[in-house]
Amino acid sequence: MEAVVPSAAGTPAIRCAGHERDYPAFLDRAARIATGLREAGVEPGDRIAVVMRNEPAHLEITAAAALLGVSAVPVNWHFRQHELSHVLSDSGSKVVFVHTDLLAGVRAVLPEGVRIVEAAVPAGVAAACGFEAPAPTGDHPLLDPWLAGHPPLERTAGEHPPTVIYSSGTTGRPKGVLREPVAQDRLDEAVQRFLEYFAVAPGGRTLIPAPLYHASPSQHAVLALAAGLDITLMPRFDAEEFLRLIARHRIEQVQVVPTMFVRLLRLPKDVRERYDLSSLTSVVHAAAPCPPHVKHAMIDWLGPVLREYYGGSETGAVTWCDSAEWLAHPGTVGRATGTCAVAVLGPDGTPLPAGATGDIYLKPGDDWPRFTYLGDPDRRAAMEAPGLPGYVTIGDIGQLDADGYLYLSDRRHDMVISGGVNIYPAEIEGCLLALDGVCDAAVFGIPDEEFGETLAAHLQTEPGVVLSAEEVRAHVAARLAGYKVPRAVVFEERLPRDESGKLFKRQLRDPYWAGHDGAI
Template sequence: MGRTGECTGPAALDGGTMEAADRSAAGAPAIRSAGHERGYPEFLDRAGRIATGLRAAGVAPGDRIAVVLRNEPAHLEITAAAAQLGASAVPVNWHFKQDDLRHVLTDSGSKVVFVHTDLLPAVTAVLPDGVRIIEVAVPPGVATACGIAAPNPTGRHPLLDDWLTEYQPLAQPADERPPTVIYSSGTTGRPKGVLREPVGQDRLAEAVETFLEYFAVAPGGRTLIPAPLYHASPSQHAVLALAAGLDITLMPRFDAEEFLRLVERHRIQQVQMVPTMFVRLLRLPKDVRERYDVSALTSVVHAAAPCPPHVKHAMIDWLGPVLREYYGGSETGAVTWCDSAEWLAHPGTVGRAEGTCGVAVLDRAGEPVPTGSTGEIYLKPSDTWPRFTYLGDPDKRATMETPGLPGYVTIGDIGHLDEDGYLYLSDRRNDMVISGGVNIYPAEIEGCLLSLEGVRDVAVFGIPDEEFGEVLAAHLQTEPGVRLSAAAVRAHVAERLAGYKVPRAVVFEELLPRDESGKLFKRQLREPYWAGHGGLI
C-alpha cells in the first residue's frame, strides 16, 4: 500500500532544471540544513561536477547510484547529478542494518554509493563487489541535530568535497531525466524498486506547474522538508521544489519545537508532513506552541498514513484551514486531493480524483460496487505521470491491473466512494503496517523471529497507536519447554533490523490460529486491538 512515505507528489521528474534554478540569484532562495547552506549557483555547479565524476566512474544513462545520507544539500546535489547524467539515484534508508542494506544495494545494481562517514561500517560490510564508495563528511550541524559526534573522514575513500573538484560541470546534461528509484512493498516482504520511465523537460515544466498549484506555493516561495529524503514523498517534494526554484530548508531529524523555530526563522510558507508529526506538535505545551510565529504558513500538505480525525481537527483549529491531503502511491503519484474545507464537509475522506486522475472501487470479480459500498481501490495516475515497472520483477506490474479498466492499478487498499466522489479508506488488503508514515513488512520481521532459537511460530501485525498510527505486535508460539522474555525477543530484532521494526507488544501464545492447510488467521489476533477503531485510525 502506498499511503506511507511511499506516497509522492503530483509528478515524478527528478533533477531540476537549469532554467528554473537560474532564476535564483545570489542571496535569493537557497538549500539549507542545520546551518549548512548552498545557494543555487553553487548547488548547480557542484551537481554538474558530480555528474561528470559519475560518468568518469563508469556510470551511464540508465544506471543507478545509491545515496546513504541524512538530509543535507549534498543529498539533493547527488540526486540532481544522477538525473543530469540520465541515471537514477536510489535513496537508501540510513537506519537500515545489514540485511536491509544488502538487499537494496544488491537488488538496485547501484554502481556507486555515496555514504556519510559514520555509516560506512554498515555499508562496507554488505557492499557488493565492484561498487565504488564516495565518502561524504557529516556537516557539524547535521551531526548535532542527529545526536552524533561528527566523525573525521576515514581517508579510505574519495571524499565528496575533494573528489568533485577534479571535474568540470557536465557539458551536455541528458534531455530526459530518470526519476529516483524508490523501494516500495513486495509480496515476499522485501521491498521492490519502483522503476519509472525517464521524462523530458516539457513534462518537467508541467509537473512544476501542477506542484505549485496543488501544494499552494508560489515560485520562489519557501518550503520546509521535515521528513527523511529516503522516502518517496519528501524526495519528490524536494526535486520539484528545486525545479521551481524554491527556498528549501531540510530537517536532518524531526523535532517538534525545532520545526516551529524553523518555520518562524525562515518564514516558511509550505510544508509536507505525516500525521505522526502532527501528534508530536500537538503534544507540545500550548505556551510553547504559541511562542512561535507560524503565520507565514499557507499550505500544510499531509499524506503517508491515515490521520486520526481528532488530530486533523486540532491542527485546523490551531493553524487555520491550511491543511491539504492527498492519497496515492510511489507507483501512481497523488491521485486524490482535498483541502481543509472539503475535509470538514466530508470528515475522514482522503479527497477525490483531480485532473486526469481517476478512482474506481471494485468487487472481487472486478466489477464496480455501488456508491457507498466497500471494495478494492483502483487508481488511474495522471496522464503526465511516468509509466512504471518493478526492478527485477516486471511481471508484478500486471498483477496490479484489472482487465475492465485500462490504466488503473491497485496498491492494495480497501475503501468506498461517496455520492460526491470523495474516497474513504477502511482497510488494507495486505498485511503491511504503516508506522509514523513508514512502510513495515511483517514477513521480514517474522522471518527474523523464526531465527530465534526456541520460536516455533510467529505472527507480526499492526496495532493502533496514538502517536505513530500503528506500532508492531508480535505473537509467538515457542517450542515445548522453552521460556523467552519479551525483552529477549525485542533485542533479537533490534540486533538485526532497524529500530522501527522492533515489536512494541510481545505476546506468547500456546498455539497460533492456523487452519489445516497452514494458513494463519492474523485477523483473529488483530481484531481485539482494533475494536472500536473502525479498522484504521
C-alpha cells in the same frame, strides 16, 4: 534539472542544520558531481545509490544524476544488513555515496565492482541526530575534494530519470519502483502542478522534515528544486525545532505525515504559542490515514491551510482535498483530480456502489510516467485491475461517497478477519489516539483458536501516564462495536517507527504468529 532557476524576488537557498548553499553554488557542485560520475563509468540509464541523511549534498547528488540521465536511489539508512544488501544488488547501482558513520554497513554488503564516494557528516547534522560527526576514513574518495577535482558537466541529458524509491520492507523484501525518464517539457508541467496543488509560488519557502529516502519528501525536494524554491531540510523531525524553523525562515509550505501532527499537538500550549506560524499558507500531508480528531485539532490551530493527497510511489498523487472539502467530507483523502481516476472493486473485480468497501484501484494522470518493479515484473502485473486498463492497486481498502470523495479503511495486509468479520485496525488506532495519555497505537490481528484472529493493541503513553488494559478496552467499547475491542493490550516504551513516522507493525505482529504456518 535545467528548470532550476533562482527567484528574481530573492536569493533562495538550500540549507540544513546550519549549512547553506545558494543555487549557483548548488548547481555548480551538482554539475561537477555529474562529471565525476561520468568519468567513473556511469552512463545514462544507470543507477547510483545514496546512503546519506538529509543535507544539501544529498540533493546535489540527486540533481547530478538527473543532469547525467541517471537514476538516483535514495536508500533508507535504517535498513538492516540483508535489506541494504538487497537494495544495492537489486538496483545495480554503480556508485554509492555514503556518510562516513554509515560506511561500515555499506562496505559489509557492497557488491563487487561498485565504487564508494565517502561524504563527511556535517557537524550540525550529526548534532541534530544525536551523535558526534566521525572523521572521514581516508579509504575512499571524499565528496568535497572529489567533486572539486572535476569541471562542471557541459552537456546534460535531455531526459531526467526519476529517483528509484525502495519500500521500507515492512511486509517483505524491499521493492524498487522504476519509472520511465521524464522529458524537460513534462518536468515543466509537473512543476506547475506542484506549485498549484502545494499552493506555493515560484521562489517560495518550503520545509522538508521527513527523510529523503521516502517517496513523498524525495519527489517534493526534486520539484521544489526545479521550481527554484528556498528549501530548508531537517536532519530529523523534532516538533519544537520544526516550529522554530518555520518562524525563523518564514516558511510558507511544508509537507508532513500525520504522526508529526500528533507530536506537534503533544507540545505544551505555551510552547506552541511561542512561535509565529503566520507565514504558513499550505500544510500538505499524506502517506498515512490521519485520525479525524487530529486533523480537526490541526485546522483549529493553524487555520484552513491543510491540504491532503493520496497516492503512492507508483502512481503519484491521485486524489486531493483542501481544508474546506475535508470539513465538508470528514475523513476523506480527497477526490481524483485532472485525468486521474479512482475505482473501488469487489472480490470479483466489479465496481462497487458508493458507500461500499472494497479494494482501491488508482488510475494515474495521463502524464504520470509508467513504472515497473525492478526485477519483479510479475508483481507489477498483479497490481492491474481486471477489466480496467491503467488502474492499479497499492494495497489499500476503502470506499467512495456519492460525490466521488475517497475514504481509506486500511491496508489490505493489515485487515483482520475475526470470525468471518472484516476489521480495519486503522479505525481502532484512531479511537485509541483520542484516549487521554495515549500518544501512539498499533492494532493488528493475533491467532485465536475460536475466531481465527483476534485483536491486539500495543500502546505508547505520554511520559508519566499510567493506564490499565481495562481502561483502554472500556474506551474503545464506549465508541466502537464490541468486536473491535482489543483482547490483548500491551504497553510499550516506544513503538517501532522510522524517522518519518512509518510504523513497522510487522515487528510487533510476527512474534504472535511464530509457528502458525500460513497465518502471516
